[in-house]
Amino acid sequence: MGKSLSEYFSGVGVKRLSLVEVDKAISNQHELNGITPFKTIFGTERIEFKTKFIFLSDNEDHLRESDGHLTWYDSREDHVTRSEFRLYYSDNQVIPLSSSGDLIVVGRLSNNTALVVVAEKGSTIETQLLWLFGFEEVENRFLVKDFSKNHADIGYAGRYIFSYLGIDVEETAPDFLDEIIRRFGETFPSTKEFSEFARSTVIDVSPVEEPDRTLIRWLEREELLFKTLEKQIVAKKLNLGFGESKFDVDDFISFSLSVQNRRKSRAGHSFENNLAVIFQNNNIDFSKGAVTERNNKPDFLFPGKKQYHSGAFDAILLTMLGVKTTAKDRWRQILSEAERIPNKHLITLEPAISKNQTEEMIANNVQLVVPESLRGTYQPAQRGGILSLADFINVVRTKQRIA
Template identity: 30%
Template sequence: MDARLRDHFDGVGAKKLSATEAASAQVSRGHELAAGGPVLDLLGRSRTQFSCHYLYFNADEVLEDRSTITLYDAREHQQNRSPEWRLYYPSGCQPMEAMQAGDWCWVGRLTTGSVMVVVAAPDTSAAVRLNQLFGTQLDRPAGVTPVRSLQFDLFDLEAADDGNLDLDDADLLQTLGISPTVEHEDLLPRLVDQFGGRLPMPPVAQFAALCRDLTLTSDPTVDPDQALFDWVTTTNDLYFAYERQVVQPLLDAEFAHRDVIDIDIFFAVATRLKNARFSRAGKSFESHIAAMLDATGLRYETQVRLEDGSKPDFLFPGLRAPADLQTQLAAKTTTKERWRQVVGEGRQSQTRYLVTMDRGLNLDVVTAMEAKDVAVVVPSPVRATYGGALAPRLTTVRDFITIASERQARAVASGVLP
């Protein structure tokens, strides 16, 4: 999937918020963002009121409001003084009232002429993902902070990392009102021929297997990282395309030709579809991992119960091997707080591995995982989206296969395995 943000935004400015800009800090009574610098090239240099979509992401919820934002010069009536441009947000705007000093803020000029202001707490997955999607580099080392506020830097959306999106990226963008573009839609007729193009949805394993067959450029024996990445991203794209084909008649049956739409039914249908989407993504991910492991010749068992009652997703080379030669691998498309489940899995081994496609990791999360002896495994194309100090702490799929293969070879050499 591709966001094609340049088709939705004329440009995006980004910065870290100062205490004077965050109403919750109670440093200033104004409800304003400092707006000087390059962002004026985007918004103009005259008093203007824009329609505005406000969003605030914290760890627990998303706050949203639609009202206006006003660009103005705070010194417009003071002669012989340099302009001081600000963006005024209305008092009582819930997303803006909730933001904190140090939060990350994006101001975008939409192609419709309206403005979008998005704020996210920097320790959240949403902040990491938005920073990647917009290519805004807010995670770069901090420089010298001006006394009053940081100016917005303007970023080129041609350099945005808005391709090869995962389901969480797509979900985030849809919250912003942007529907991702589905790639590989030309393959939809193959899916319809295979599975009928109507409910019920096809079995996960069969759908995933067909997606692998349709991804002809990936060989797991040559490049397991690229193969796993291609299989997962292709499956996400094709599932989105097939879902639209299948779900549209369901929506028409539930909501078309109704004078009034029952809100409870609306949310029930939306929740059911969203939960099914993420559940299938997780099961498809496990199917692709198993196919990759089979291609590499690694021995493993799935969902085996260990002596302590835990059931890791994959156990290498199996229960017959001694604990010091076993390798446990959990699979989660995204981590969030669910990585803590891995801590209780497979206590026979000191280090547990977690393979994920998550593009929303940050240093705090990875450090917390390492403190609990959980090592993160990601395909190298996902690892490449992380820079700085984080990327070297992420294990590639090839490196994990090497670790598991060496332990398997030692188990065979010792006579524990044939």
């Protein structure tokens, strides 16, 4: 079942931070400027929100998060004819990291708390936030949108961006739980086994006629079923407690990390497994994880490792595909993975990668591949240089016919 923005946000305001708001020497006492439009979502009465502050950047070492509060109030509430609204924020670790020109998003959540996100200027997360909330370029005064009546499905891309905001989209498939436990018990099976099971539950797709839609449907279903099993296993562990005392903090932290790491690892392997099945259904020859120079292992080589290591095989007919659920700076890892192939291909599930990043990929001879439904999250000027999965399959199939 689809999820909408209105289920999580009643409204948001977006702008770029000005120098007066981030320079400690001249900044205005923990207040944001250009806030009058917030009347549409905050009203005219004094209100205080428990608030999460997040700083996001393409450099994961720069990420910060802290708790605090926002206060919306009329500083002239006792004046008969005048009003002067202010938006005050408490001490936090995020605003001091910000620079002039960074994007700030102030959201009122549906549970009557607030979220303040600062995204570094020029970053991919900045582009993603603008796309998610339906804004184009913004300046240093807030533009505010009311989402209380927005019931459109945020889709795969929206749920992907929500994960950066710490918003867990609660989705499970309880109707499948008995079948999952019957097959696998209350343990996590291998990703390959679980991918096979998830695919078997999706019947209205065609990996040949609709490879892009099929890939997303398979990934969505697998994630849904995985969350269903995970919820069952985690709930059982929570009931049992942690360590001999049942309250062992170290054991709890270890378990929590294992849950997070399993999610990340499973997502990457699932992506690769489902792509392999699509290539097989399209009669595409490939090698998965074959060794090239210096023990590098590109995710996919076409038509295969034998041809790659044969000096008699024309390098023009070779293709390499790197697979990254999240691109960020990690896309550079593929540059040295197959020296015989100067022009690399990279497929990712990351929506709305920044123009700066895609231009850098082009400069490094990396051709981006994105499932068709996610390609629409990119700026029009970017889309012409991005292949869909179907486009990529046609490229490889053409080379395979020549070979």
